Amino acid sequence: MNRNMPKDVANKDQALDRRDERIRHDDGLPGALRSFVNRVRSGDLGMLPVAVGLIVISIVFSILNPVFLAPNNLVNLLFDCATVGILSLGIVCVLLLGEIDLSVGSMSGLSSAIIGVLWVNSGLPVVIAIFAALVTGALIGALYALMYNRLGMPSFVATLAGLLALLGLQLYILGPTGSINLPYASPLVRFGQILVMPDWISHGLALMPGLVMVMVGFAVRKRRRSANLSTQPLTILLGKAAALTVSLEFAVYYLNLGRGVPWMFGLLVALVIVLNYALTKTQWGRSIFAVGGNREAARRSGINVRRIYLSAFMLCSTLAALGGILSASRLASSSQQAGTGDVNLNAIAAAVIGGTSLFGGRGSAYSALLGIIVIQAISNGLTLLNLNSSLRYMITGAVLAIAVIVDSLARRSRLSHGRA
Amino acid sequence: MVQEHRANPEKGNPILRLTGISKNFGAVSALTDIDLEVQSGEVVALVGDNGAGKSTLIKILAGVHQPSSGRIEFCGQPVSLDSPSRALELGIATVFQDLALCENLDVVANLFLGHELSPWNLDEVAMEVRAWTLLKELAARIPSVREPVASLSGGQRQTVAIARSLLLDPKIIMLDEPTAALGVAQTAEVLNLIERVRDRGLGVIIISHNMEDVRAVADRIVVLRLGRNNGVFRPDASNQELVASITGATENSVSRRLDRRTGHNGLNGSAT
Ligand SMILES: Nc1ncnc2c1ncn2[C@@H]1O[C@H](COP(=O)(O)OP(=O)(O)OP(=O)(O)O)[C@@H](O)[C@H]1O
Ligand SMILES: [Mg+2]
Numbered sequence: 001m002n003r004n005m006p007k008d009v010a011n012k013d014q015a016l017d018r019r020d021e022r023i024r025h026d027d028g029l030p031g032a033l034r035s036f037v038n039r040v041r042s043g044d045l046g047m048l049p050v051a052v053g054l055i056v057i058s059i060v061f062s063i064l065n066p067v068f069l070a071p072n073n074l075v076n077l078l079f080d081c082a083t084v085g086i087l088s089l090g091i092v093c094v095l096l097l098g099e100i101d102l103s104v105g106s107m108s109g110l111s112s113a114i115i116g117v118l119w120v121n122s123g124l125p126v127v128i129a130i131f132a133a134l135v136t137g138a139l140i141g142a143l144y145a146l147m148y149n150r151l152g153m154p155s156f157v158a159t160l161a162g163l164l165a166l167l168g169l170q171l172y173i174l175g176p177t178g179s180i181n182l183p184y185a186s187p188l189v190r191f192g193q194i195l196v197m198p199d200w201i202s203h204g205l206a207l208m209p210g211l212v213m214v215m216v217g218f219a220v221r222k223r224r225r226s227a228n229l230s231t232q233p234l235t236i237l238l239g240k241a242a243a244l245t246v247s248l249e250f251a252v253y254y255l256n257l258g259r260g261v262p263w264m265f266g267l268l269v270a271l272v273i274v275l276n277y278a279l280t281k282t283q284w285g286r287s288i289f290a291v292g293g294n295r296e297a298a299r300r301s302g303i304n305v306r307r308i309y310l311s312a313f314m315l316c317s318t319l320a321a322l323g324g325i326l327s328a329s330r331l332a333s334s335s336q337q338a339g340t341g342d343v344n345l346n347a348i349a350a351a352v353i354g355g356t357s358l359f360g361g362r363g364s365a366y367s368a369l370l371g372i373i374v375i376q377a378i379s380n381g382l383t384l385l386n387l388n389s390s391l392r393y394m395i396t397g398a399v400l401a402i403a404v405i406v407d408s409l410a411r412r413s414r415l416s417h418g419r420a
Numbered sequence: 421m422v423q424e425h426r427a428n429p430e431k432g433n434p435i436l437r438l439t440g441i442s443k444n445f446g447a448v449s450a451l452t453d454i455d456l457e458v459q460s461g462e463v464v465a466l467v468g469d470n471g472a473g474k475s476t477l478i479k480i481l482a483g484v485h486q487p488s489s490g491r492i493e494f495c496g497q498p499v500s501l502d503s504p505s506r507a508l509e510l511g512i513a514t515v516f517q518d519l520a521l522c523e524n525l526d527v528v529a530n531l532f533l534g535h536e537l538s539p540w541n542l543d544e545v546a547m548e549v550r551a552w553t554l555l556k557e558l559a560a561r562i563p564s565v566r567e568p569v570a571s572l573s574g575g576q577r578q579t580v581a582i583a584r585s586l587l588l589d590p591k592i593i594m595l596d597e598p599t600a601a602l603g604v605a606q607t608a609e610v611l612n613l614i615e616r617v618r619d620r621g622l623g624v625i626i627i628s629h630n631m632e633d634v635r636a637v638a639d640r641i642v643v644l645r646l647g648r649n650n651g652v653f654r655p656d657a658s659n660q661e662l663v664a665s666i667t668g669a670t671e672n673s674v675s676r677r678l679d680r681r682t683g684h685n686g687l688n689g690s691a692t
Binding site: 016017220223224227228229281282283284286287289290292293294296297298299300301302303304361362414415417 | 482484503504505508509514516519520521522523524525529533534535536539540541542545546548549552564565566570571584
């Protein structure tokens with residue numbers, strides 16, 4: 001059937017995906033670098049803004065106040081990252097669909113109030129209080145999805161209404177006192193304030209990503225080779241794994257000079273890894289990207305679009321509820337202030353700064369993790385400088401605006417470079 | 421207006437039968453009282469002017485639109501095609517005029533969208549191998565199946581959309597202007613492909629404005645005009661007859677143009 005294409009016959013011994021002579025194959029280390037530069041130029045920025053941002057932030061703040069890079073300050077920073085980072089993880093799910101949830105802050109506040117009221121005031125077991133908070137989150141997410149799917153209400157409006165309504169509910173169930181203290185000695189509060197991993201566990205865990213990368217990499221290479229497809233060069237695989245392991249081990253070593261790696265941060269990382277697997281390796285994740293990229297095309301491919309929206313909104317609100325539980329444990333209280341202020345915007349900004357597009361169809365679970373580290377680093381640095389919240393709000397607002405501008409410009413560039 | 425067709429051992433039982441299908445978009449009646457039958461091992465060409473309702477009819481069969489009234493029988497059973505997934509389940513595959521691909525996903529992801537291999541741990545290697553095989557069958561010129569579809573040319577995208585329709589072993593394939601953006605070799609491959617699937621006993625509905633392509637593969641030519649059935653022809657019907665039926669008048673812009681160019685010789689030799 002390829003009579004008209006003699007070149008294909010000549011290339012028979014080449015890998016299945018390497019027979020078109022027009023495409024430049026970026027093999028080896030120089031090739032990998034070149035394709036990275038090309039990707040960035042065409043607007044496929046990936047994690048680059050985060051990396052640059054983190055370096056700039058570290059330099060600026062450590063010049064202004066050397067305490068910023070002290071191990072124990074970084075440990076504190078990771079504690080703070082965990083609560084909002086989990087909200088941000090939920091935001092990633094809805095942003096991938098091209099939707100938004102503006103009520104994650106209120107949802108987390110409500111969930112923290114539920115913990116205080118059910119656990120401390122009503123004396124129920126803490127597990128039941130946690131369960132109730134999570135179920136509330138799931139139900140509210142389902143409500144948003146229902147309003148979107150059945151009534152065609154834009155998620156922007158539905159969740160804006162939710163922002164106010166949930167805040168009201170939080171104030172209502174907290175009652176006139178407005179604040180409930182959680183018992184300091186309880187495991188939940190210790191988890192949010194002091195529990196860190198023993199050194200051997202944190203060092204062991206830091207080895208895992210590199211190991212898994214190499215193992216999976218070898219398995220994939222073997223399968224691709226036997227299927228006559230091109231394979232990633234071994235040097236790149238091993239180089240990446242080595243670089244990853246060295247940087248993680250160094251980070252862990254440095255944090256262990258202080259109090260160590262918080263378990264709560266470990267929970268955030270675990271959730272990020274699970275969500276990353278779900279988004280990249282399952283049919284559900286593929287459908288999320290498809291619906292975010294072209295809703296009608298996804299529908300015509302037989303994807304149940306409504307169910308995808310339902311799952312994403314439910315996941316987002318449930319994660320927000322979990323974030324609220326953690327913030328209650330971090331502050332050892334359920335208060336009227338929980339989830340208010342800049343929590344909402346920080347969660348959204350983190351996802352966008354990390355590289356998840358506001359326009360849907362692009363992003364990753366890791367963007368929540370990296371983005372929240374940037375956001376918390378800024379807020380932590382500003383606190384160290386004794387700047388009050390008025391300035392903090394203005395600066396965070398400006399950072400969000402910059403992140404959105406970068407996102408829009410990158411999208412425009414991608415469109416003109418055919419990378420959508 | 422003849423109903424008989426070329427002898428073919430595998431044909432005979434109707435796969436799809438539409439009776440009295442109508443579709444209104446608000447005040448516009450895009451389709452009125454359409455009847456259509458497709459048998460296994462048969463290629464039916466659907467022709468008509470722009471806006472005649474061809475794509476609307478295809479979309480009803482694909483489950484994208486619901487008919488306002490009428491009856492659809494699939495393999496002898498009355499069915500309601502209330503969603504695209506229902507149509508795909510029954511074995512009705514469609515290549516849409518607007519292609520309906522996700523630009524942010526790569527070629528492999530688009531081919532398998534909604535029907536990925538091993539849903540809980542996607543088998544990318546198997547999917548990629550199958551993608552290359554399918555694309556080779558269509559003589560596709562696609563440099564890499566791991567680039568986002570946004571980076572492909574119009575014809576390459578069309579090939580991807582056609583390849584996708586073959587993936588699920590359908591009983592009937594509907595192609596809405598499949599060759600509109602294709603090169604010479606690729607058009608020939610698509611026509612070959614249509615003949616191959618016909619010989620495998622599948623039903624094919626093809627929409628095209630290219631009468632040469634239509635004549636080359638169709639067993640029957642069904643004409644729609646302003647949303648109504650306007651005649652059924654054999655592929656050897658004369659151009660004049662077809663054009664008259666499509667435009668609704670023997671005296672039309674096409675005939676006038678021909679007359680002008682041939683000096684009133686009434687040329688229609690290409691038909692036979
Ligand atoms: N979603 C819609 N909403 C409203 N009107 C529609 C819609 N889709 C199609 N129509 C109308 O239905 C009629 C038939 O359109 P259709 O797309 O089926 O034409 P077609 O025969 O495929 O034309 P073409 O050859 O240009 O592709 C047109 O008048 C069009 O305006
Ligand atoms: Mg059409």
